[in-house]
Amino acid sequence: MSKSMVDRLFIGAIVAVIVGWVVGVVAIIAALAGGAVVIGGPDVVTVDGEGFASALIVLVIASLLVAGGTAAGVASWIGALFNTARLEDKTWFVVLLVLGLWSFGFVAMVAYVVAGPDSTTRDATGSGMATAPG
Numbered sequence: 001m002s003k004s005m006v007d008r009l010f011i012g013a014i015v016a017v018i019v020g021w022v023v024g025v026v027a028i029i030a031a032l033a034g035g036a037v038v039i040g041g042p043d044v045v046t047v048d049g050e051g052f053a054s055a056l057i058v059l060v061i062a063s064l065l066v067a068g069g070t071a072a073g074v075a076s077w078i079g080a081l082f083n084t085a086r087l088e089d090k091t092w093f094v095v096l097l098v099l100g101l102w103s104f105g106f107v108a109m110v111a112y113v114v115a116g117p118d119s120t121t122r123d124a125t126g127s128g129m130a131t132a133p134g
Helices: 003-033 049-085 091-101 105-115
Strands: 037-040 043-047
Touching: 003 037, 003 049, 003 105, 049 091, 049 105, 091 105
Parallel strands: none
Antiparallel strands: 037 043
């Protein structure tokens, strides 16, 4: 997988997760404002099933957006690992792998998108020099 494909997939994943969260929050606010759930103190007083059903459908859509974005983010991380594994210099591969396994994959992927090498358009040394044709 080329770096440009990994970049597009990662950015798409971020957009999908953000849109999913925004849609979810808007659905909850709309359900509360529309009277689907009436809260009195620390306890839920009433739940209007008809109004809540609409909000529930929107929440399912929001959840699917967040899940899809998360899956795309993991796929972009795996693509970046495969891309950097082909380089002679394994620094980027190790950094992506270790940070990803330690739950700092987002930080590693942002760094990779900004400054990471691409093994599909560069020579095997990872020096950034394009290979000569022939």
